[in-house]
Amino acid sequence: MKCVIRSMSPVGSYLHMVLDAPEVGEVQPGHFAAVAVGGIGSGMLLRRAFSIHKSTPGETLEIIFAAHGQGTQWLATQSTGDEIDVVAPLGKPFVLPRAAIPCVIVAGGYGAAPMELLARELRARGCRVDVILGAATQEKLFGVLDLKAVSDSVTVTTDDGTSGVRGRVTDVLADLIQKNNSQAVYACGPMPMLQAVAKVSQDNGAFSQCAVEESMACGIGVCMTCVLPVIGDDGVTRMARSCVEGPVFRGDRVRWDDVNTVPSDAFGAPRPGGH
Amino acid sequence: MTHVDLTTSLGSLQLSAPTLTASGCAAAGKELAQFGDVATLGAVVTKSIMMAPRSGRATPRMAETPSGMLNSIGLQGPGIESFLENDLAWLRANNVTTIVSIAGNNVDEFGELARILAKVEGVDGLEVNISCPNVESRGQVFACNPISAAQVIETVRSVWHSDAPVLAKLSPDVTDIVEIAHSVVEAGVDGVSMINTLLGMVIDVDKMKPMLGGRTGGLSGPAIRPVAVRAIYQVHAALPHLPILGMGGIRTGHDALEFIAAGASAVSIGTVVFGDPGAPWRIANELGQELQARGYNSLSEVIGLAHQN
Numbered sequence: 001m002k003c004v005i006r007s008m009s010p011v012g013s014y015l016h017m018v019l020d021a022p023e024v025g026e027v028q029p030g031h032f033a034a035v036a037v038g039g040i041g042s043g044m045l046l047r048r049a050f051s052i053h054k055s056t057p058g059e060t061l062e063i064i065f066a067a068h069g070q071g072t073q074w075l076a077t078q079s080t081g082d083e084i085d086v087v088a089p090l091g092k093p094f095v096l097p098r099a100a101i102p103c104v105i106v107a108g109g110y111g112a113a114p115m116e117l118l119a120r121e122l123r124a125r126g127c128r129v130d131v132i133l134g135a136a137t138q139e140k141l142f143g144v145l146d147l148k149a150v151s152d153s154v155t156v157t158t159d160d161g162t163s164g165v166r167g168r169v170t171d172v173l174a175d176l177i178q179k180n181n182s183q184a185v186y187a188c189g190p191m192p193m194l195q196a197v198a199k200v201s202q203d204n205g206a207f208s209q210c211a212v213e214e215s216m217a218c219g220i221g222v223c224m225t226c227v228l229p230v231i232g233d234d235g236v237t238r239m240a241r242s243c244v245e246g247p248v249f250r251g252d253r254v255r256w257d258d259v260n261t262v263p264s265d266a267f268g269a270p271r272p273g274g275h
Numbered sequence: 276m277t278h279v280d281l282t283t284s285l286g287s288l289q290l291s292a293p294t295l296t297a298s299g300c301a302a303a304g305k306e307l308a309q310f311g312d313v314a315t316l317g318a319v320v321t322k323s324i325m326m327a328p329r330s331g332r333a334t335p336r337m338a339e340t341p342s343g344m345l346n347s348i349g350l351q352g353p354g355i356e357s358f359l360e361n362d363l364a365w366l367r368a369n370n371v372t373t374i375v376s377i378a379g380n381n382v383d384e385f386g387e388l389a390r391i392l393a394k395v396e397g398v399d400g401l402e403v404n405i406s407c408p409n410v411e412s413r414g415q416v417f418a419c420n421p422i423s424a425a426q427v428i429e430t431v432r433s434v435w436h437s438d439a440p441v442l443a444k445l446s447p448d449v450t451d452i453v454e455i456a457h458s459v460v461e462a463g464v465d466g467v468s469m470i471n472t473l474l475g476m477v478i479d480v481d482k483m484k485p486m487l488g489g490r491t492g493g494l495s496g497p498a499i500r501p502v503a504v505r506a507i508y509q510v511h512a513a514l515p516h517l518p519i520l521g522m523g524g525i526r527t528g529h530d531a532l533e534f535i536a537a538g539a540s541a542v543s544i545g546t547v548v549f550g551d552p553g554a555p556w557r558i559a560n561e562l563g564q565e566l567q568a569r570g571y572n573s574l575s576e577v578i579g580l581a582h583q584n
Binding site for chain 2: 036043044045046047085087214215217218220221222223224225226227228238239244259260261262266267268269270
């Protein structure tokens with residue numbers, strides 16, 4: 001769908017883009033948007049995927065991005081009133097608890113983008129919500145104030161100690177789970193962080209859901225680029241597409257040590273002599 | 276809408292629209308249904324199906340390149356049994372014209388797949404993928420050798436008694452694609468699909484290693500379009516009656532018209548679908564407009580027209 005840029009403003013190291021999206025349907029926390037970059041005839045053929053920060057059905061769609069690569073740098077040069085092409089919402093969102101259980105939200109950097117929406121949903125279900133936001137440095141934190149308004153506590157960690165606790169999100173996660181008897185952990189951020197969060201959650205008796213970051217080509221399930229080894233309900237590991245079977249996966253089902261490989265026991269894995 | 280007649284054919288298979296999906300770029304069609312009516316496409320050409328389920332290769336499987344992309348997916352798929360039960364059943368239920376792409380580890384597997392598919396309803400054509408570059412050994416790229424290419428086609432042909440056309444998908448990574456085309460024609464194909472991806476590599480200079488998990492990958496997208504147009508032009512010149520399904524970086528109706536003028540009877544839309552899932556429908560409309568703007572009444576009168584001048 002065509003979306004007109006309503007506003008774009010810097011937030012720390014990131015950009016916050018608000019789009020007029022009259023055709024957008026209902027967005028749930030964890031859904032993502034795929035944005036075409038480079039304009040008509042661009043040499044960049046593939047869309048860039050961003051988790052959706054906020055959305056009002058039939059009105060707006062908001063994303064947070066870092067102008068790191070060629071595509072996002074192009075996006076950063078666009079102005080209010082310019083039109084961009086967006087496919088959204090895509091993917092499987094976070095699964096929300098049926099009961100009012102204590103939850104923890106963990107996010108690294110702009111992985112916090114979907115978390116305000118998630119915190120609101122959890123709160124609406126009567127859940128206690130504690131938040132841990134981590135980043136390399138203060139400027140790369142996102143959403144600290146917004147999340148304070150919709151949660152019971154926000155703990156900040158930075159690698160360099162410029163804000164909050166010096167260290168990693170997982171340095172404070174175990175204590176928080178124990179203190180509040182948290183039963184579910186929701187995480188979004190870089191893969192090594194997700195792996196560590198999944199482990200700490202499991203070690204402390206909490207169920208985790210992780211929104212993964214895998215490079216995608218299509219975002220709609222046709223190209224088989226964004227796969228990672230995930231254990232199914234039947235106990236079989238399959239190369240699951242993070243765009244349609246994810247991006248949110250159960251933390252205890254992703255074979256984190258085997259990401260970027262095809263485990264030898266995966267469904268359809270190469271056998272000697274073939275493949 | 277235009278009044279140009281866009282119907283076309285590939286051998287005995289009549290197509291109501293000139294754009295098809297390219298194998299590997301639309302799975303088995305279902306995912307595209309949220310972007311358009313799949314039954315109105317010329318056909319869905321499925322992702323290549325193999326006998327056994329297949330995990331594909333390790334990630335990263337993709338690198339974006341100038342006007343294209345490099346992939347090393349490695350034919351991830353559910354295997355023929357699951358394909359028939361789920362994918363083909365969906366395609367049939369939705370009245371989708373279906374060309375099934377098949378890939379085998381060896382000649383016998385191609386034959387076995389064709390034998391199985393010959394017995395089921397809903398297969399309107401076969402595209403024999405003898406040219407996937409994402410295999411461990413270049414020796415397995417049957418389309419790089421006229422003899423092995425012909426062996427695969429002869430084996431498929433011997434068990435394929437349906438009228439539905441058999442197309443051989445050819446690789447441009449050969450010295451003389453016309454020689455390969457001649458050999459598969461002699462082996463009994465009804466048409467050829469061209470081109471598959473070109474073998475390429477991208478190196479990550481921070482990690483100082485190839486970027487893709489499979490090291491090499493197949494290059495696709497508009498970057499390879501002139502190679503495809505050239506290959507189609509050459510084969511049509513040598514074999515003017517051979518139906519050609521053209522593909523390779525088609526992004527607009529204007530691009531598609533180049534392929535038709537070079538000698539293709541229909542076109543498959545591939546990599547551009549990743550960025551623009553509605554592209555197969557859009558490009559069919561644009562092709563109609565391009566033809567109308569030039570005063571043509573039908574697509575069929577333009578096939579191979581670039582050879583007259």
